[in-house]
Amino acid sequence: MAGISIEEVRHVADLARLELSDEELSVLQGELSSLLDHVERIRRLDTEGVAPTAHPLPLHNVLRPDERRPGLSQEEALAAAPAVESGRFLVPSILGEAP
Amino acid sequence: MxxxxxxxxxxxxxxxxxxxxxxxxxxxxxxxxxxxxxxxxxxxxxxxxxxxxxxxxxxxxxxxxxxxxxxxxxxxxxxxxxxxxxxxxxxxxxxxxxxxxxxxxxxxxxxxxxxxxxxxxxxxxxxxxxxxxxxxxxxxxxxxxxxxxxxxxxxxxxxxxxxxxxxxxxxxxxxxxxxxxxxxxxxxxxxxxxxxxxxxxxxxxxxxxxxxxxxxxxxxxxxxxxxxxxxxxxxxxxxxxxxxxxxxxxxxxxxxEGLRIGVIEDFVADVSASTQAATAAAADALASAGAKVEATSVPEVLHGLPAYYVIAPAEASSNLARYDGVRYGLRVEGPDVATMNARTRCAGFGPEVRRRIMIGTYALSAGYYDAYYGQAQRVRTLVVRAFERAYRDFDVLIAPVTPSxxxxxxxxxxxxxxxxxxDVCAVPSNLAGHxxxxxxxxxxxxxxxxxxxxxxxxxxxxxxxxxxxxxxxxAPAGVRGPVRPGGRKEAGGA
Missing domain, CATH: 3.90.1300.10 (Amidase signature (AS) domain)
Incomplete structure (x- = not known):
């Protein structure tokens, strides 16, 4: 049985940048555990020597010529931003700097 | 009309x-x-x-x-x-x-x-x-x-x-x-x-x-x-x-006429009697129309669902990392960037999306990557190979779409x-790209x-x-739309 502890759930929420309440974490603990139980059936399959499939197509390194083309203007790129200052995306302070 | x-x-x-x-x-x-x-x-x-x-x-x-x-x-x-x-x-x-x-x-x-x-x-x-x-x-x-x-x-x-x-x-x-x-x-x-x-x-x-x-x-x-x-x-x-x-x-x-058509029989236990009956009737109809129709087992298709529910959330957790309250979309303010990100994502994503992000992040996290994501990708290969085998014998396959x-x-x-x-009958095709x-x-x-x-x-x-x-x-008459909301009478397009 693939159990998952509440500490693990909290850790994963932290990695995923989700601020969840204790109650939400506990509901997710149950739901994740039952999904992991379902997944157990493929964890037991013998896949020794089987190469993984990351992608259905045998395409590799698809590149276009390195030529300048028109893209979004700065104005268009910033148009949907929640906060903008001096033509840049504005975010709260990082590393404890004063804003 | x-x-x-x-x-x-x-x-x-x-x-x-x-x-x-x-x-x-x-x-x-x-x-x-x-x-x-x-x-x-x-x-x-x-x-x-x-x-x-x-x-x-x-x-x-x-x-x-x-x-x-x-x-x-x-x-x-x-x-x-x-x-x-x-x-x-x-x-x-x-x-x-x-x-x-x-x-x-x-x-x-x-x-x-x-x-x-x-x-x-x-x-x-x-x-x-x-x-x-x-x-x-x-x-x-x-x-x-x-x-x-x-x-x-x-x-x-x-x-x-x-x-x-x-x-x-x-x-x-x-x-x-x-x-x-x-x-x-x-x-x-x-x-x-x-x-x-x-x-x-x-x-x-x-x-x-x-x-x-x-x-x-x-x-x-x-x-x-x-x-x-x-x-x-x-x-x-x-x-x-x-x-x-x-x-x-x-x-x-x-x-x-003359096409070789396989009927995937592995979903029988997962679908309703009426769904199974529809697939069987379809097989009969194709046989009457001159196809060579045969039941076939592709047991690996049943590994598709658990593999999918590792791979799809893993990719989703990565794709949805872009919703961080910075460049577009919702922002919920916080004292620092990490808190702003986490509050934004929690306010912006509903329960199912959070659930999938959590599953995916877990499956990709240190210590579990190979056991879950790596294994699911190897199982994906098994599904692809199973289809390759089936298509040596058949031109196309038929199956139910969904359990009910x-x-x-x-x-x-x-x-x-x-x-x-x-999604059990549907995901194998996505895994194979078919x-x-x-x-x-x-x-x-x-x-x-x-x-x-x-x-x-x-x-x-x-x-x-x-x-x-x-x-x-x-197909019998009346099995498809358009229908007027609330009524089941065919409104046209018979």
Whole structure:
């Protein structure tokens, strides 16, 4: 049985940048555990020597010529931003700097 | 019968030959939406003004002696995870509730260049994660055959809009059945093409190695005609196949004489008796039409669902990392960037999206990566090999689409895993990157539509759709839309 502890759930929420309440974490603990139980059936399959499939197509390194083309203007790129200052995306302070 | 009910090919022909005006066809579509969509909620946004302007352009082109294209004047509904320049694109999520994309998806451009007229953006499960549209942040879409039931999902709004006769054509996306399952539940045709055949540029990413855009229509011919328009190489999608759009419509009437068709028998335990009966009846119909039909076992397809529910959330957790409250979408302020990110994501994502992000993050996290994600990718290889084996013996395969007819709203929301089981027959094709189509074939319990799935190897669309057309021709009357909401009487398109 693939159990998952509440500490693990909290850790994963932290990695995923989700601020969840204790109650939400506990509901997710149950739901994740039952999904992991379902997944157990493929964890037991013998896949020794089987190469993984990351992608259905045998395409590799698809590149276009390195030529300048028109893209979004700065104005268009910033148009949907929640906060903008001096033509840049504005975010709260990082590393404890004063804003 | 109104021209709108005669479908994609008939409308375009009439508009191109000046027997009808795009403006009239579009106006009728808009007025049906206005009259009926309060009850069904297929649409998040109706693009009435833009649609009228666009229809007038199509008519002006015809009047000036220019050909507006193979979809001239055809009203089309777009799933709201397809970017439309200048029109809000929500993905049914609070995190994108007010987002206006600065560009059109390639498929939107191609439809427009072919003369089609976008009339609105349709409801879906948030970020296309779900099988009922009940995960939409803005309320579910109801099934036009019975408004107490779900439309299926995630492309439920698109399927129901076609089933209700609001539009003759709609686009959806299919990551693990999200076109085929709602098509089956709504009694319309839904095509999931070969991975890479249709550009994903401008499709908001869910699981990038699985996502594929496809078409909904009442008939196979109409769905195929629209697929011809949106398919073909696009340099803006690095996973786009270097293939021209295939010719599909001319070969649809070729019949199934002599084709080798396998009936996948491994889903029997997972589907309802009426669903199983529909698949068996389809097999009989194809045999009567001259195909060599045989039951076959492809047991690895049953590994598809657990592999999918590791791979798809893993890719989703990575794709959805971009919603961080910085460049677009919702922001909930916090004292520092990390807190702002976490508060934004929690306020913006609904329960199912959070659940998938959590599953995916766990499956990709240190210590579990190989046990879950690595193993799921190796199992994906087993599924691909199993199909390769099956296609040595058969030209196409048939199977159920989904375990049952449309279920009641709320019936499966309490147990996420039970909802996930809706995808069991659909996900193997996504894992393999193969095409598959749902064709309305029977009426099951409570007179609700049941589809049958035709599966083919990569780029097998011409043959797959030929078989689908043969099934359509053999299907009993009354198994498909359009239906008027609340009533089950066929309104046209028999």
């Amino acid at each position: 109104s021209l709108l009910d005669e479908g994609v090919v008939a409308i375009a022909e009439a508009v191109r030959n000046r027997r009808a005006r795009a403006a009239e066809v579009v106006e009728e579509s808009l007025s049906r939406i206005a009259a009926g969509d309060d009850e069904l909620h297929c649409f998040h946004t109706v693009m009435a003004d833009e649609a009228r302007r666009r229809a007038a352009e199509v008519d002006a082109a015809v009047a000036a002696g220019r050909d507006p294209g193979p979809l001239a004047g055809v009203p089309v509904a777009l799933k709201d995870n397809l970017c439309t320049k200048g029109t809000v694109t929500t993905c049914s999520s609070k995190i994108l509730e007010h987002w206006v994309p600065p560009y059109d998806a390639t498929v939107v451009e191609r439809l427009s260049a072919a003369g089609a007229v976008a009339v609105g953006k349709t409801n879906l499960d948030e970020f296309a994660m779900g099988s009922s549209t009940e995960n939409s942040a803005f309320g579910p879409t109801r099934n036009p055959w019975d408004t107490t039931r779900v439309s299926g999902g995630s492309s439920g709004g698109s399927a129901a809009a076609v089933a209700a006769g609001f539009v003759p054509l709609a686009l959806g996306s299919d990551t693990g059945g999200s076109i085929r399952q709602p098509a089956s539940l709504c009694g319309v045709v839904g095509v999931k093409p070969t991975y890479g055949l249709v550009s994903r540029y401008g499709l908001i990413a869910f699981a990038s190695s699985l996502d594929q855009i496809g078409t909904f229509a009442v008939t196979v011919r109409d769905a195929a005609a629209a697929l011809e328009v949106i398919a073909g190489h696009d340099e803006r999608d690095s996973t786009s196949l270097d293939e021209a759009a295939p010719e599909l419509v001319p070969s649809l009437s070729g019949g199934v 007819e449309a279920f009641r709203l709320g019936e499966k929301t309490a147990n996420p895993l039970e909802m996930y089981l809706s 095409p598959a189509v749902s064709v309305p074939f029977a009426l099951g319990e409570a007179g609700l539509p049941v589809g049958v799935q035709v599966l083919a190897p990569a780029l097998g669309e011409p043959l797959m759709l030929r078989v689908a057309a043969a099934l359509e021709a053999a």
